[in-house]
Amino acid sequence: MDTRLTLFSYFRSSASYRVRIALAWKGLDYTYHPVHLLEDGGQHRKESYLRYNPMAELPTLLVERQGAPDIAIAQSVAILEYLEECYPNPTLLPQSPEERARVRQLVQIVNSSIQPIQNLKVMQQLQAQFGVQREDTLAWSKYWIDRGFEGLERLLSQTAGAFAFGEHVTLADVVLVPQVYNAYRFGVEMSKFPTIARVAEAAKALEAFQAAAPEVQPDTPQS
Ligand SMILES: N[C@@H](CCC(=O)N[C@@H](CS)C(=O)NCC(=O)O)C(=O)O
Numbered sequence: 001m002d003t004r005l006t007l008f009s010y011f012r013s014s015a016s017y018r019v020r021i022a023l024a025w026k027g028l029d030y031t032y033h034p035v036h037l038l039e040d041g042g043q044h045r046k047e048s049y050l051r052y053n054p055m056a057e058l059p060t061l062l063v064e065r066q067g068a069p070d071i072a073i074a075q076s077v078a079i080l081e082y083l084e085e086c087y088p089n090p091t092l093l094p095q096s097p098e099e100r101a102r103v104r105q106l107v108q109i110v111n112s113s114i115q116p117i118q119n120l121k122v123m124q125q126l127q128a129q130f131g132v133q134r135e136d137t138l139a140w141s142k143y144w145i146d147r148g149f150e151g152l153e154r155l156l157s158q159t160a161g162a163f164a165f166g167e168h169v170t171l172a173d174v175v176l177v178p179q180v181y182n183a184y185r186f187g188v189e190m191s192k193f194p195t196i197a198r199v200a201e202a203a204k205a206l207e208a209f210q211a212a213a214p215e216v217q218p219d220t221p222q223s
Pocket of ligand 1: 012013014015016037042044056057058059074075076077111119120121122
């Protein structure tokens with residue numbers, strides 16, 4: 001069955017970055033549909049996008065299959081799992097259920113315990129509702145990444161080999177690299193987290209991670 005994939009993405013969105021890595025890792029062709037998080041009051045809040053993702057978040061993967069209804073999948077981890085199920089080679093999960101659970105644990109630390117608290121809408125609401133200055137919202141995001149990385153560093157010191165979980169690239173690296181990108185953006189002192197920094201650098205050097213990087217997307221500003 002012919003399948004067409006379209007990714008609604010923003011170059012600097014870390015959740016979109018995760019999906020771009022997985023698509024590149026699996027060698028999948030897709031159409032890049034940029035959605036600007038700041039222009040026009042946030043293009044992700046427009047009705048034309050909400051029909052794909054009512055939560056007004058990026059990314060969304062639109063899957064168009066011949067002879068089957070189109071589906072729009074949101075939530076990057078749901079998309080990653082979908083890609084892993086449909087395109088298992090090359091895989092991004094280890095073999096055993098126990099190892100898979102450990103990888104998913106690492107994924108959820110970033111996805112559920114770190115990224116949501118430093119998200120754009122949280123920072124915007126701190127400003128709008130409580131009059132927090134923009135610099136202080138940046139400090140807020142930095143604080144929560146820093147605190148999350150303290151736990152993650154301890155865990156990775158047990159799980160990491162060349163990559164976040166052992167010697168192979170897994171979904172843990174797919175979510176970690178974009179979170180480290182955010183950490184640098186918000187000024188987190190990465191020397192405090194040597195294992196995180198080391199495995200993120202190792203993954204970032206790989207072709208699929210480079211193709212997915214915020215610096216080289218179709219909507220990356222040219223200046
Ligand atoms: N758990 C969601 C998080 C998605 C998310 O927070 N996306 C950000 C960009 S990284 C977003 O669209 N933010 C819009 C906003 O904060 O208004 C996922 O993994 O897809």
